Amino acid sequence: MPIRSDLRNVAIVAHVDHGKTTLVDAMLWQSGAFRVGQTVKKRVLDSMDLEREKGITILAKNTAVRHHLPDGSTVTINIIDTPGHADFGGEVERGLEMVDGVLLLVDASEGPLPQTRFVLRKALAKKLPIVVVINKVDRHDARIAEVVEETYELFLDLLDDDNSHALDFPVVYASAKAGRASLTPPGNGEMPDSGDLAPLFATILQHIPAPTYVDGAVLQAHVTNLDASPYLGRLALCRIVAGTLRRSQNVAWCRADGTIRTVKLTELLMTNALDREPAESAGPGDIVAIAGIPEITIGETLSDPDDPRPLPLITVDEPSISMTIGINTSPLAGQAGKNLTARLLKARLDTELVGNVSIRVFPTERPDTWEVQGRGELQLAILVEMMRRESFEMTVGKPQVVTRTIGGRIHEPVERLTIDIPEDFVGVVTQLLGLRRGRLEQMVNHGTGWVRMEYLVPARGLIGFRTEFLTETRGTGLMHHVFETYEPWAGDMRTRPTGSLVADRSGQVTSYALFNLQERGTMFVTPGIEVYEGMIVGENARAEDMDVNPTKEKKLSNVRASTGEELERLVPPRLMNLEQALEFCRTDECIEVTPDAVRMRKVVLVRGDTCARPGPRQDLTVMIDNGEGRRSRFVIYIREVSTQPRSRPCGRPPIRVCIGQDVLVALNPSVPSPTVGARDGVGRR
Numbered sequence: 001m002p003i004r005s006d007l008r009n010v011a012i013v014a015h016v017d018h019g020k021t022t023l024v025d026a027m028l029w030q031s032g033a034f035r036v037g038q039t040v041k042k043r044v045l046d047s048m049d050l051e052r053e054k055g056i057t058i059l060a061k062n063t064a065v066r067h068h069l070p071d072g073s074t075v076t077i078n079i080i081d082t083p084g085h086a087d088f089g090g091e092v093e094r095g096l097e098m099v100d101g102v103l104l105l106v107d108a109s110e111g112p113l114p115q116t117r118f119v120l121r122k123a124l125a126k127k128l129p130i131v132v133v134i135n136k137v138d139r140h141d142a143r144i145a146e147v148v149e150e151t152y153e154l155f156l157d158l159l160d161d162d163n164s165h166a167l168d169f170p171v172v173y174a175s176a177k178a179g180r181a182s183l184t185p186p187g188n189g190e191m192p193d194s195g196d197l198a199p200l201f202a203t204i205l206q207h208i209p210a211p212t213y214v215d216g217a218v219l220q221a222h223v224t225n226l227d228a229s230p231y232l233g234r235l236a237l238c239r240i241v242a243g244t245l246r247r248s249q250n251v252a253w254c255r256a257d258g259t260i261r262t263v264k265l266t267e268l269l270m271t272n273a274l275d276r277e278p279a280e281s282a283g284p285g286d287i288v289a290i291a292g293i294p295e296i297t298i299g300e301t302l303s304d305p306d307d308p309r310p311l312p313l314i315t316v317d318e319p320s321i322s323m324t325i326g327i328n329t330s331p332l333a334g335q336a337g338k339n340l341t342a343r344l345l346k347a348r349l350d351t352e353l354v355g356n357v358s359i360r361v362f363p364t365e366r367p368d369t370w371e372v373q374g375r376g377e378l379q380l381a382i383l384v385e386m387m388r389r390e391s392f393e394m395t396v397g398k399p400q401v402v403t404r405t406i407g408g409r410i411h412e413p414v415e416r417l418t419i420d421i422p423e424d425f426v427g428v429v430t431q432l433l434g435l436r437r438g439r440l441e442q443m444v445n446h447g448t449g450w451v452r453m454e455y456l457v458p459a460r461g462l463i464g465f466r467t468e469f470l471t472e473t474r475g476t477g478l479m480h481h482v483f484e485t486y487e488p489w490a491g492d493m494r495t496r497p498t499g500s501l502v503a504d505r506s507g508q509v510t511s512y513a514l515f516n517l518q519e520r521g522t523m524f525v526t527p528g529i530e531v532y533e534g535m536i537v538g539e540n541a542r543a544e545d546m547d548v549n550p551t552k553e554k555k556l557s558n559v560r561a562s563t564g565e566e567l568e569r570l571v572p573p574r575l576m577n578l579e580q581a582l583e584f585c586r587t588d589e590c591i592e593v594t595p596d597a598v599r600m601r602k603v604v605l606v607r608g609d610t611c612a613r614p615g616p617r618q619d620l621t622v623m624i625d626n627g628e629g630r631r632s633r634f635v636i637y638i639r640e641v642s643t644q645p646r647s648r649p650c651g652r653p654p655i656r657v658c659i660g661q662d663v664l665v666a667l668n669p670s671v672p673s674p675t676v677g678a679r680d681g682v683g684r685r
């Protein structure tokens with residue numbers, strides 16, 4: 001078969017922060033993409049605002065470097081930079097569709113971590129050749145030989161007999177930051193012996209195969225990513241699998257739903273460093289961007305109109321976390337954002353679906369709320385954050401795991417969690433994870449005072465775990481997790497041990513009220529801000545919720561007193577960002593997100609002591625009194641309602657309710673306790 005010896009397509013994959021984007025920078029510099037002295041931002045491919053803010057890659061991006069060989073010829077290397085965070089794993093899976101080999105980066109100090117395992121598994125499943133790059137060899141705590149050993153072990157763990165040849169992977173040692181690489185291991189913390197990345201380029205050319213093709217084959221181009229240009233509209237990024245694609249050509253657009261239409265391309269672009277440049281034609285193996293088909297989506301194929309041959313659609317792992325996104329229903333709605341209606345919200349979620357293959361959107365019982373499923377909390381939080389910046393206002397529900405019924409039993413997602421902590425904290429962390437039904441898989445003591453533990457934990461247990469983990473390890477612990485498998489429902493699990501302080505009226509927070517309330521727990525609000533009934537203003541030190549009045553004013557009297565002392569003693573509030581709020585809230589709580597505020601609130605805001613009239617599938621919040629004055633708030637969702645005639649004057653039929661996921665309680669109105677009072681405002685006595 002003929003090959004495109006002037007071309008290589010390679011993806012860079014790794015765990016988060018192991019230096020992928022930095023390595024792409026170094027490769028661009030070395031190949032002369034920038035002028036000497038030109039100011040180029042660090043991690044130039046992380047071009048989105050949120051990416052620069054958070055310092056992580058969110059979307060996979062491609063670039064092309066021209067590598068000059070000693071004989072004067074040039075090889076184009078298309079590089080796909082992928083995100084390392086587990087929540088964006090869908091981007092990696094898609095990126096692998098475009099390439100013929102991968103660079104697997106491993107941090108010389110941290111070694112392989114959960115996402116290294118995930119991406120390696122995906123690359124091996126596609127039978128892609130792998131070049132291992134041990135990066136950051138300059139780190140003072142580098143342990144190069146051990147990390148190479150651990151990488152071999154990871155390969156052994158993931159390989160089966162028929163692909164054991166993948167063990168012969170080449171290893172390159174690099175410092176992406178310094179733009180240097182070598183084929184022999186440098187000393188720990190020292191620089192690679194070569195002054196530049198030449199050994200890395202040589203290894204890529206030698207080990208990553210050039211694309212092959214069949215002469216005269218029918219055109220097949222696979223759409224693997226989308227982008228937009230202000231002038232050309234939607235761009236589809238395609239890998240040409242076979243044949244030749246020409247500018248302004250008519251192609252058969254083989255759609256995801258099976259239909260085929262002939263369309264005319266308006267533009268054909270090829271990447272050069274950071275720019276896309278117009279091209280006349282592109283051949284097999286090339287990665288191109290095309291314009292002219294506004295509704296094209298990922299996974300579709302462009303083919304020959306006379307003989308269309310669609311390629312298989314791209315499949316990625318199923319989502320494991322879901323949350324609801326609906327219009328803002330709080331009393332303060334409409335004050336900050338411009339996009340408020342359900343129609344706009346739905347349209348925005350639909351656009352997200354087009355470019356983001358790893359999320360799903362489903363309708364709920366409410367016409368103004370949708371269930372959005374994704375890979376993890378961060379992915380969903382980023383979506384909400386982006387919408388917020390586009391002037392949307394929303395109500396966001398607590399993240400939940402996506403369960404599945406397998407063989408008649410409910411199964412839940414389980415994550416592989418890797419933790420690095422100082423030895424002293426092994427006890428507390430074991431205890432924390434025990435409560436969350438974690439199973440210890442492996443524990444390694446590096447002998448440096450740090451311990452690495454590997455757990456399998458139900459994903460449910462990790463929602464809200466990070467804050468507690470950081471508190472318990474005094475901020476020193478590191479944790480990473482990635483989806484592993486589905487397992488039978490593990491049973492009940494303890495969630496947040498504390499209750500909420502809930503505002504019982506609307507108004508402005510006063511420092512006088514806060515001064516009295518701060519003894520009860522941690523406050524989330526500062527004096528002067530607007531609150532409403534049902535809004536969460538703090539965390540109660542006790543387990544139950546408490547209604548409080550944060551707007552109380554000091555009674556004025558004729559006696560002069562200094563208030564200065566009180567102001568000084570006001571404890572600074574804990575101001576929560578979106579991710580912290582998502583971790584904090586419980587099932588009967590949700591979050592109001594507007595362009596300028598994140599407020600936590602109860603799902604049902606107004607408390608009324610009314611009798612419940614259960615309608616079909618109606619959620620309600622009840623207060624259950626334990627008889628000693630302690631009241632707990634539950635959200636109940638009615639699974640079954642008896643159809644008995646209403647004989648009693650109160651007309652309360654016995655209802656079977658399901659609290660949370662799996663506790664079934666029969667509430668019989670003839671039994672005086674527990675007292676049930678609904679907060680949903682229906683069915684007044």
Ligand SMILES: Nc1nc2c(ncn2[C@@H]2O[C@H](COP(=O)(O)OP(=O)(O)OP(=O)(O)O)[C@@H](O)[C@H]2O)c(=O)[nH]1
Binds near residue numbers: 019023
């Ligand atoms: N000491 C040292 N630091 C490095 C090296 N390469 C990258 N870093 C640092 O590692 C951090 C993460 O680098 P990135 O390039 O953003 O990592 P990434 O793999 O692209 O991260 P994600 O895309 O978020 O997964 C940055 O602070 C870099 O400066 C290296 O060779 N040596």
Ligand SMILES: [Mg+2]
Binds near residue numbers: 021022046083084
């Ligand atoms: Mg990156």
